[in-house]
Each structure stands twice: as structure tokens, then as C-alpha cells.
Amino acid sequence: MSKMNPLLYLFMLSTVILGTIIVFLSSHWFFIWLGLEINTLAFLPLLVASYNPRSTEAATKYFLIQALASALLLLGGLLHAATINSWDPSSPLTPLPLTLLLIAIALKMAIPPCHNWLPDVLQGLPLLTGLILSTWQKLAPFYILITIQESIPTWLIVTAGFFAALVGGWGGLNQTQIRKLLAFSSIAHIGWTIAIIPFSPQLATLNLIIYFTITSTLFLAFHTLHTLNLANLSNSTNFAPWLTTLTLITTLSLAGLPPLTGFLGKWLIIQELALNTNTPAILILVLGNLLSLFYYLRIAYVISLTLSPQHTTSTLAWRTSPSSSNFPLALLIILSTCTLLISPSWLPLTF
Amino acid sequence: MLALRISSNSCIRRVLLNVAMKSTVIPCVHAASFSGGLSNIGHHLGMLAREMVDKAKCPNLDIMVNSSKKLWDFNDKGNLDKFVVATDKEMGGKSEAEFIMSKNNKALFCGHLTTEIPRDGVTEYSGYCTLKSKQLYKSFNRKLQMDLTPYNVVNMRVRGDGRSYMVNLLTESFFSNNKDDMWNYFLFTRGGPYWQELTIPFSKFFLTHRGRIQDRQASVDLERVNAIGLTMADAVDGDFALEIDYIGVSYDYTHTEEFAYEMYERNPQPKRR
Numbered sequence A: 001m002s003k004m005n006p007l008l009y010l011f012m013l014s015t016v017i018l019g020t021i022i023v024f025l026s027s028h029w030f031f032i033w034l035g036l037e038i039n040t041l042a043f044l045p046l047l048v049a050s051y052n053p054r055s056t057e058a059a060t061k062y063f064l065i066q067a068l069a070s071a072l073l074l075l076g077g078l079l080h081a082a083t084i085n086s087w088d089p090s091s092p093l094t095p096l097p098l099t100l101l102l103i104a105i106a107l108k109m110a111i112p113p114c115h116n117w118l119p120d121v122l123q124g125l126p127l128l129t130g131l132i133l134s135t136w137q138k139l140a141p142f143y144i145l146i147t148i149q150e151s152i153p154t155w156l157i158v159t160a161g162f163f164a165a166l167v168g169g170w171g172g173l174n175q176t177q178i179r180k181l182l183a184f185s186s187i188a189h190i191g192w193t194i195a196i197i198p199f200s201p202q203l204a205t206l207n208l209i210i211y212f213t214i215t216s217t218l219f220l221a222f223h224t225l226h227t228l229n230l231a232n233l234s235n236s237t238n239f240a241p242w243l244t245t246l247t248l249i250t251t252l253s254l255a256g257l258p259p260l261t262g263f264l265g266k267w268l269i270i271q272e273l274a275l276n277t278n279t280p281a282i283l284i285l286v287l288g289n290l291l292s293l294f295y296y297l298r299i300a301y302v303i304s305l306t307l308s309p310q311h312t313t314s315t316l317a318w319r320t321s322p323s324s325s326n327f328p329l330a331l332l333i334i335l336s337t338c339t340l341l342i343s344p345s346w347l348p349l350t351f
Numbered sequence B: 001m002l003a004l005r006i007s008s009n010s011c012i013r014r015v016l017l018n019v020a021m022k023s024t025v026i027p028c029v030h031a032a033s034f035s036g037g038l039s040n041i042g043h044h045l046g047m048l049a050r051e052m053v054d055k056a057k058c059p060n061l062d063i064m065v066n067s068s069k070k071l072w073d074f075n076d077k078g079n080l081d082k083f084v085v086a087t088d089k090e091m092g093g094k095s096e097a098e099f100i101m102s103k104n105n106k107a108l109f110c111g112h113l114t115t116e117i118p119r120d121g122v123t124e125y126s127g128y129c130t131l132k133s134k135q136l137y138k139s140f141n142r143k144l145q146m147d148l149t150p151y152n153v154v155n156m157r158v159r160g161d162g163r164s165y166m167v168n169l170l171t172e173s174f175f176s177n178n179k180d181d182m183w184n185y186f187l188f189t190r191g192g193p194y195w196q197e198l199t200i201p202f203s204k205f206f207l208t209h210r211g212r213i214q215d216r217q218a219s220v221d222l223e224r225v226n227a228i229g230l231t232m233a234d235a236v237d238g239d240f241a242l243e244i245d246y247i248g249v250s251y252d253y254t255h256t257e258e259f260a261y262e263m264y265e266r267n268p269q270p271k272r273r
Helices: A006-025 A029-047 A053-084 A095-109 A117-123 A127-134 A136-151 A154-174 A178-195 A201-225 A230-234 A241-255 A261-275 A279-304 A327-350 B011-021 B034-056 B059-064 B077-082
Strands: B068-073 B083-087 B096-101 B107-113 B129-133 B153-159 B164-171 B181-188 B196-201 B206-209 B225-232 B238-250
Touching: A006 A029, A006 A136, A029 A053, A029 A127, A029 A136, A053 A095, A053 A117, A095 A136, A117 A127, A117 A178, A127 A136, A127 A178, A127 A201, A136 A178, A136 A201, A154 A178, A154 A279, A178 A201, A178 A261, A178 A279, A201 A241, A201 A261, A201 A327, A230 A279, A241 A261, A241 A279, A241 A327, A261 A279, A261 A327, B068 B077, B077 B083, B077 B096, B083 B096, B096 B129, B107 B129, B107 B225, B129 B164, B181 B196, B225 B238
Parallel strands: none
Antiparallel strands: B068 B238, B083 B129, B096 B107, B107 B238, B129 B225, B153 B196, B153 B238, B164 B181, B164 B225, B181 B206
């Protein structure tokens, strides 16, 4: 497969980062749109870096969705400026611009009902590109959401949150492909994140960072194991038992099981919602998480409780273990599994 | 460059083109009246409801237990109707083929291949017979594709006549210019009285477009397979017969190859010293 020139790849990646930073630094709707467009247009060549008709299809779908979202965002910003004569994103929004902006953000972040593109696009991408799509590409729209969150009715954003948790859980039940599973996992976690925004934006940011850490670990682990489906994953124990075991633990962390890191975000969100006497939201979020837990446990089952074929008469390994050292993966695994235990020491610094 | 070569006489190219372009019948209920149209809509809504219920039952979960699936078992005569036969007669050729039940209660793809060129002044090559599974449809005449992503090999139990066939995979394309894309691989039969159990990994299939092998190869997209077919076009006049017991797919845990063909840089630029 043809690959992109490394320098060109690095340039495009830098431009993707630049676009997001422009959004962070902007206090004008036009420049926010500009940053999003730079981010999207620079990301598109990364999607087709390794030639594959499926990648081309994924890139086309991604472009169409993101272009629509950017256009809606710009229209919302223009209407906002025309209405109250201010380009400042933090000024209160009137209903029409708010609606357009919310649809644009939902498309950008794959919040239901604008989520159908994410599993399909992620399935067509290599794992490392999918990692960027699942993590970095969500930062800019999340920042916009935080900026305008005071104008959004609380019931709307909480409803969108638990709807996302349910859809993310339900959609992943019938999947055997790793990338689609991670896409629905992303939708579910974004649901948890946006549900807490009206009550504590800092907690939403913390939850997003925790999700980014754990999902990055999983993407890198699956990339190292060269596995794209559950059946292939069951084979990994033969040639990389330690990495496979740590992948299992990281998956359980993503499921939100204590005493792993993933439990931290969910615990704090439930606590915050309980303090605001929002019990129905807690109930629906937890039920959505139970659905997600089903496919996380399926991954754990495949890794730990199935035996893959082994040639018992031969001492020669028929698959070689990954030989390159992977310090970032090791660091991410530690952060993804052990952070809860040390959270009392650093959490007060963030709130 | 691919290690294999297709016959340069382009006959197989025409075959592959024709298989890809073979028109399929879209089922529809002719609504001669308003009430007919309403009943048609009701019929499709019922189908849509059944599809949603089936999807809610999570049919892919049995992959955890069964790593193989028989797509067509030809001990059941009803499966014969799920295939369509085409020959070069559509272009004026004289090949004949049929897909019937054999006396051993298996499916038999047989006929007579003729490479005689029709005298129309246009056709240069002739001689093919194809067998292709019919396109399935779901509610509102949408195409129903097979999701073969949990599997990585095609299994077939066949008894051939020693001639070489070709297995075709047609997938759904997103772009209209990929409409005639098809993935192919060869099926070599031994002949004789013994059955062959073939296993062809999906990684071995190579990409063709309108019968031409593409320079820029890619692995087959197993998520949306429209049809699986067989082609007889080995440019040898004579009878052929291929008995098929079943066609299925499975997951071979020992097969880890993703794509069989190395890609070399096309038009390499000389490196400056």
C-alpha cells in the first residue's frame, strides 16, 4: 500500500493541531469556524494516507459530515452576530443560532442522533488514524460546547447525554469489529461527558481526559497486537500474553469498573448528579453503561476465557511477539489503570 | 506486480465485466391503484419492522461460538433459485450453461463452453459461463449485503472436472466509478471421483475493474458483499461440470495474512545522490 511522505504527514498533523489551537484561542465566531475548517481539511489527507478504497470512502463521508457541521456553525455564528451584534461566542445565544450550533456540535462530536457516521468512518481507517479521530478531533467542538453551555437548556443537554449513553451501549452489542466497538464506546463516553456539563464543566473536562487516556491505550494496544476483530484478539495471548492481559485490564477500566481509572470519571459524575438531585439521569446513564459493559466483557471473555489454536507438537512459535519497545503504550497503560488509586492526591488541584 | 497473470486474450476481461454488470431484478409490487400502492408500502413497512427486530436480537453474537457459516447448502434444492446463470449468449456467443441438481442431490454447474466468436464484426473474443448469487433486497428495495467481516476464508466442497474456474466477489461500492469492481481468485479442480474441500482466504482475492487487474490493489471489503459467483472461461472448448456441495465462510485462526500481494512503488523517482 502506498504511504504518505513522512514529512508531509508530520506537516498535516501539525496543521490539525494548529486548527484546534486556533479554536481554543478564538473569541470570534469566524475564527472558530476557520480553526475547525483548517483542522478538518488538514485531517482529510491523513485519512487517505494509506491507500485503500475503504479509506477513501471513510474520508469522503467524514468530509461531507464535517463540512455540513462547519457550515451550520458558521451560519449560527452569523445569525448570532446579526441578532445581537456581537461575534463573541460567550455572549448569550438566541434560540435559532443556538439550535444551529448544537446541531453542528452534535455532528462534529457524533452525539446522537447525529452519530451514524462515526462507526462507518472509523471502520475504514487504520487504528492510529482512528485514534486521532476519536480523541483530538473532539477537543475543538467540546471547547465550543463548554463556551456556549450557559445558553443551552439543562434538560436538553442532559437528555442528549443519556441518549448518547444508551445508543452507544445498544449499538455496540452486535459488533465483532474492534474499531466499530470503539466507535460506539466513544459515543457512550461522550454521552457521560456532556451530561455533566451544565453542573460541572471541569468534571466534564476531567472525564474527557480520562476517556482520551484509556481509549488511546486501547487503540495503541490493538495496533501493536495487529488485531482488528474479536476472533483475532483471542489469538493474541499466544504471542503477547502480557500485553493482551494489560489490554484486558484497560478494557475493564474503559467499562468503568473499580478500582481502575475509568471508574473515577463515572463515580464523580454520578456523585455530582446526585448532589443536584438528578436521579433519573443517573439511572439512565448507568443503564446505558450496563449495555456497554456487555461488549467490554465480551472483549474480556475473548481474551481470557477462550483458547486459540496452538501447535502443541512444535516448540517453534508460529507468530512472533512485537519486538519494539513501546514506552508511550506502557505509560498510558499505567495511567489507564492506576490513576484512581492516586486520585486523592491530585483531584483537589483540579477543582 | 502481481505474481499471477490473466490470459492476454481479454476474454476473461469480458467475462468479469459481464459478471459485474449483470443486471439484477429488483423485486417490486406493481401498484396499479392507490390501494395497491398503500399495500405495497405496508408490505415494506412490515419488512422494515422485521429487520429492526432481527437486528435487536444481535445475530452476530453467535460468532463467539461458531466461527463458520454455510452460506448455501445445495442439499436443499431451494438454494438453486438463489443463483443466476449467464453465458456469452447475451453477446451472441454459443456457450451454454445451467445450474441444476445432480443425481447425487448436489448442485451441478454444467454446460458447454464455446470460444467461437459471433460474427457481428464487433466482438473479438468469446467463451464464458458464469454463476452468480442473486442480489438480496431488504425493505424499500434497498440492497441487502452480506457482512463477512467475522470470517477470513471461503470454504467450498466441490467436485470438478479438472478445469479451472474463477471465484468472484462483488461488493457494494460507495462511488459510482467503483461499481464494476470485483475481487477474483482461481479455483483449480482436480477432476476424478473425489470431492475437494477448498479453502480460499479472502486475503488472496485480487481487485479487478471491468475485467482488468488493477495496478493499485486493495483487500476485499468484507462488510458489504453483494454476491459470490463462479466463472468458467478457460478458453478451452468443451463440456464442463462442477458439482458443488456447499459454499460457506469460516474464520481460520492460523491465517493471519491481511493481503497477499506486495505493492511496489509505481513510477519510482531516481534518488538524488
